[in-house]
Amino acid sequence: MDLLDTLVAKGLNRELPTREEALAVLATADDDLLDVVAAAGKVRRRWFGRRVKLNYLVNLKSGLCPEDCTYCSQRLGSKAEILKYTWLKPEEAAQAATAGVAGGAKRVCLVASGRGPTDRDIDRVTDTVNAIKEADPGVEICACLGLLSGNQAERLAAAGVDAYNHNLNTSENTYGDISTTHTYADRVDTVQQAHGAGLSACSGLIAGMGESAEDLVDVVFALRELGSDSVPVNFLIPFEGTPLAKEWNLTPQHCLRILAMVRFVHPDTEVRIAGGREVHLRSLQPLGLHLANSIFLGDYLTSEGQAGQADLDMIKDAGFVVEGQGEASLPRHRSEYAEQLAGGCGGHGAAGGCGGHDAAEGAGCGTEAGAGCGPCGGHAGEAPAPAADVTEDESRTDLVKVRRRGAGTELAPNA
Numbered sequence: 536m537d538l539l540d541t542l543v544a545k546g547l548n549r550e551l552p553t554r555e556e557a558l559a560v561l562a563t564a565d566d567d568l569l570d571v572v573a574a575a576g577k578v579r580r581r582w583f584g585r586r587v588k589l590n591y592l593v594n595l596k597s598g599l600c601p602e603d604c605t606y607c608s609q610r611l612g613s614k615a616e617i618l619k620y621t622w623l624k625p626e627e628a629a630q631a632a633t634a635g636v637a638g639g640a641k642r643v644c645l646v647a648s649g650r651g652p653t654d655r656d657i658d659r660v661t662d663t664v665n666a667i668k669e670a671d672p673g674v675e676i677c678a679c680l681g682l683l684s685g686n687q688a689e690r691l692a693a694a695g696v697d698a699y700n701h702n703l704n705t706s707e708n709t710y711g712d713i714s715t716t717h718t719y720a721d722r723v724d725t726v727q728q729a730h731g732a733g734l735s736a737c738s739g740l741i742a743g744m745g746e747s748a749e750d751l752v753d754v755v756f757a758l759r760e761l762g763s764d765s766v767p768v769n770f771l772i773p774f775e776g777t778p779l780a781k782e783w784n785l786t787p788q789h790c791l792r793i794l795a796m797v798r799f800v801h802p803d804t805e806v807r808i809a810g811g812r813e814v815h816l817r818s819l820q821p822l823g824l825h826l827a828n829s830i831f832l833g834d835y836l837t838s839e840g841q842a843g844q845a846d847l848d849m850i851k852d853a854g855f856v857v858e859g860q861g862e863a864s865l866p867r868h869r870s871e872y873a874e875q876l877a878g879g880c881g882g883h884g885a886a887g888g889c890g891g892h893d894a895a896e897g898a899g900c901g902t903e904a905g906a907g908c909g910p911c912g913g914h915a916g917e918a919p920a921p922a923a924d925v926t927e928d929e930s931r932t933d934l935v936k937v938r939r940r941g942a943g944t945e946l947a948p949n950a
């Protein structure tokens with residue numbers, strides 16, 4: 536297929552596809568799916584080999600959020616029966632983090648629900664980072680605490696935080712449909728603040744919320760412009776008790792097309808399969824490893840993933856290897872680029888190369904919540920697929936399991 540040959544050539548040369556080419560990937564037919572995966576897999580292997588970076592989520596504060604993000608089980612007014620608790624003590628968070636690192640995680644993602652941290656919250660996170668790094672000085676830490684203000688990004692960098700996650704989630708045009716309590720511009724501003732402070736920027740999206748193919752391409756291109764080192768791709772988990780509970784719009788095949796499109800637009804960026812992996816990719820998860828070079832180990836913020844050992848077995852069976860602490864995640868040229876953007880290394884910033892810091896991730900508030908690219912399915916030919924052409928998946932509420940173990944419980948974490 537000419538389209539795929541063109542995209543592979545561009546990806547190997549780190550050239551940006553056109554919007555039309557990105558849309559055409561989303562519109563490919565199921566019959567062409569393995570060709571699409573094989574093509575994007577060549578780009579993935581060129582820049583990341585067969586390494587898979589493992590990230591581990593620790594939900595420092597769960598639920599009770601005053602914001603109204605429609606996809607989120609922790610939102611204002613959510614009826615989802617999730618765990619609700621306020622800030623974990625530093626030693627509790629460190630205990631959970633240690634379990635993730637022992638399971639193979641290279642990065643720990645510290646997430647707290649809420650609009651944004653207070654200065655006292657930054658103190659709490661600083662204490663938590665100290666406790667985690669005391670146990671394992673080599674672990675990377677990403678914080679995801681919501682909108683930043685003042686000198687909070689600088690304070691986090693000084694505390695030893697390596698990266699900051701704040702997802703754009705969807706296109707600027709449709710952002711008002713998923714949240715009214717903050718804006719797309721607020722989110723962009725926080726990512727820029729984090730980057731400016733020398734933190735590696737992690738920002739991604741949620742597919743499956745009812746957006747069009749054009750919206751998906753918009754947000755993926757916006758993330759490229761933003762210079763995100765890591766792009767987490769969430770697939771909406773339609774939690775009962777949230778406004779998007781009935782949005783079951785994704786098929787495993789379309790999730791793979793989305794991941795392939797993201798890989799072509801971000802050939803040398805960490806692409807992470809985030810929340811919704813088990814729920815939407817299901818038995819096709821191993822094919823996702825040919826596109827993304829990063830996943831979360833174990834559970835998500837408020838929902839359970841498959842067993843951590845099942846993640847490790849899947850990686851091994853598919854012929855991939857877990858990325859070690861001493862290995863750079865991003866290609867060397869990306870490290871240099873990120874350092875330039877951040878105004879010098881200072882220990883943070885890029886990935887890999889400099890002092891073991893890599894990209895960021897995409898957890899945080901919104902990581903698992905949901906995203907969705909509404910439409911999927913029904914793709915044929917090369918034309919952009921309007922939302923109305925997408926075939927809906929059937930509801931699989933049986934696959935959504937609220938997290939009842941790990942942080943905030945008496946039970947051992949899943950790692």
Ligand code: SF4
Pocket residue numbers: 600601602603604607608609610611647648649650681899900901904
């Ligand atoms: S995504 Fe974050 S800000 Fe939005 S409701 Fe959920 S926890 Fe709050």
